[in-house]
Amino acid sequence: MASSHLSAATMEAYLDGELAPDTLALVEEHLNACARCREAVQDLQAVSQTVAQTAPEPCAFCEGSMFWQRLSARLSSSREHLTVYGALSLMPPVLLGAIGLALITAAGLIHVVGGLVWVGVIPPLGPALYRWAIQQAANPETPFALRWALNPIVTAAEELGIMTMGWPSNLRNVLQIGIIHMVLGLGLAIVAALFTAWAWCLLGGLASEGET
Amino acid sequence: MDAERELDNELVRRAAHGDMEAFGQIVERHRLRVLRTAHGIVGSSDEAEDVAQEVFVKAWQSIDTFRPGGSLGAWLYRITVNAAIDATRRRRPQVALDDIAPPPSDQHIERSVMDAEEAARVRRAVQNLPPASRAALVLREYEQLSYAEIADVLNIPMGTVMSRLHYARQALKQTLSSQEDGHGL
Numbered sequence: 001m002a003s004s005h006l007s008a009a010t011m012e013a014y015l016d017g018e019l020a021p022d023t024l025a026l027v028e029e030h031l032n033a034c035a036r037c038r039e040a041v042q043d044l045q046a047v048s049q050t051v052a053q054t055a056p057e058p059c060a061f062c063e064g065s066m067f068w069q070r071l072s073a074r075l076s077s078s079r080e081h082l083t084v085y086g087a088l089s090l091m092p093p094v095l096l097g098a099i100g101l102a103l104i105t106a107a108g109l110i111h112v113v114g115g116l117v118w119v120g121v122i123p124p125l126g127p128a129l130y131r132w133a134i135q136q137a138a139n140p141e142t143p144f145a146l147r148w149a150l151n152p153i154v155t156a157a158e159e160l161g162i163m164t165m166g167w168p169s170n171l172r173n174v175l176q177i178g179i180i181h182m183v184l185g186l187g188l189a190i191v192a193a194l195f196t197a198w199a200w201c202l203l204g205g206l207a208s209e210g211e212t
Numbered sequence: 213m214d215a216e217r218e219l220d221n222e223l224v225r226r227a228a229h230g231d232m233e234a235f236g237q238i239v240e241r242h243r244l245r246v247l248r249t250a251h252g253i254v255g256s257s258d259e260a261e262d263v264a265q266e267v268f269v270k271a272w273q274s275i276d277t278f279r280p281g282g283s284l285g286a287w288l289y290r291i292t293v294n295a296a297i298d299a300t301r302r303r304r305p306q307v308a309l310d311d312i313a314p315p316p317s318d319q320h321i322e323r324s325v326m327d328a329e330e331a332a333r334v335r336r337a338v339q340n341l342p343p344a345s346r347a348a349l350v351l352r353e354y355e356q357l358s359y360a361e362i363a364d365v366l367n368i369p370m371g372t373v374m375s376r377l378h379y380a381r382q383a384l385k386q387t388l389s390s391q392e393d394g395h396g397l
Contacts (some may be wrong), residue, residue: 047381
């Protein structure tokens with residue numbers, strides 16, 4: 001090593017204490033013998049020391065209490081972002097969220113029931129409802145308002161053929177409609193889960209704000 | 213060292229559950245390092261304090277993403293370097309002027325060996341380095357981090373750390389020696 005000079009990388013690694021013990025011994029041996037490398041190392045060391053001496057003094061930041069006072073105010077205001085973040089922060093207020101959740105759950109249930117009817121798990125509801133509506137519309141004891149409401153429904157059901165609707169016979173049609181119902185039901189279940197997560201996060205955030 | 217890391221991890225666990233007192237302890241334990249590093253990169257005390265505030269707000273908001281068992285110091289250094297470099301990019305090409313004549317401190321008498329004007333010249337020279345080299349130099353010279361630690365903080369290979377440090381030192385050496393010639397020192 002004494003025959004050639006040290007590389008800049010080796011000199012810097014030497015000054016930074018990054019050399020392995022065996023390499024370090026060789027470098028020290030070389031520096032003892034080579035005035036040129038010794039001078040180059042001293043130059044580098046002077047630059048390092050000069051920079052290190054300009055490091056800000058600890059007392060430049062002695063006002064720790066002021067720092068924390070300022071910071072804690074910002075942390076409190078960012079508390080909501082910690083608990084209700086991302087897309088959940090765009091969700092509506094609690095009351096609207098609860099109404100939305102109820103509607104979505106009802107729509108999801110209707111789809112699930114519809115799907116189960118189409119695949120034959122539950123008997124068709126249309127004929128049973130039609131029979132009930134005919135009975136109620138023809139019964140003089142039924143309140144007038146109900147009869148008034150049922151008459152057009154019964155007429156519409158007859159026109160649409162709901163009262164004749166039995167078990168579906170076309171298997172392909174059954175599967176298609178059943179799958180559509182199930183997919184819609186699953187999508188609504190996901191939306192309902194998001195609503196629930198949002199409500200959970202929001203209520204959790206409010207509870208922890210109450211504690212602090 | 214392990215005890216320090218364990219304490220940090222415990223404080224992180226508590227802070228992740230919303231314990232602000234635990235987070236306050238984290239701030240107190242790492243505040244000076246964050247401030248010093250930010251100061252080295254942005255070059256002014258006021259701006260360094262703003263960056264440090266930003267760093268701890270980000271840390272609070274994303275503390276649950278901190279990998280348990282990792283080094284909290286390295287994680288905070290990483291956030292600090294990124295936030296400080298962003299801050300310098302936002303306000304370029306302004307030069308920090310508030311540290312030209314820092315008051316001498318009784319606690320660090322050896323530092324007053326270098327006079328204020330010379331210190332300001334060195335800081336200006338550091339500020340003129342490219343941000344990536346400046347960050348590596350600050351972590352090495354101010355924070356005394358090893359090459360491996362700097363590589364971890366900056367998420368770069370060790371060889372890149374060495375080349376950035378080399379570039380920074382050579383550039384500083386050149387700048388400072390030309391300034392000395394210009395000042396007739």
